[in-house]
Amino acid sequence: MARAEALRTPRLPRCQRSCTYKTWTGLACLAALGLLLLGAARALANRGARTLVHGLIVLGVLLALIGIIQKATFTGKIYGIWQPLYSGSSFGPFVNKNHFAGWMLMALPLALGDFCARVARGLRGVKPGWRHRVVWFSSPEAN
Secondary structure (H helix, E strand, C coil): CHHHHHHCCCCCCHHHHHCHHHHHHHHHHHHHHHHHHHHHHHHHHHHCHHHHHHHHHHHHHHHHHHHHHHHHCCCCCECCCECCCCCCCCECCECCHHHHHHHHHHHHHHHHHHHHHHHHHHHHHCCCCHHHHHHHHCCHHHC
């Protein structure tokens, strides 16, 4: 009798038996993330990372402009259409202004790095020394 009980499948807790839909949901999310990774790798290989950076910079500028315009004309609704579930200080398309700040803090280094790369590329033919660099910044080539 003891041997038969030892060979029997152990009884699983209720959550491990009845939550298989969560497993399938997790696997579907993992597959979607894998497809996103493959698509992003292919797009970056074809167009380069510079295109992605420029797109994110443009998106950041648009978000900032939308936020500034919405701040001046704020009626309590996002884009003047949607009422947020929780009242707070929304800014742009974000319900919480800290989410906007976090997005900008992630996009700002991209813009700064792109600017530094452009300056470094333009300074290749400039003679060494501060005077020549300052003169280059005021020249049409720097614009």
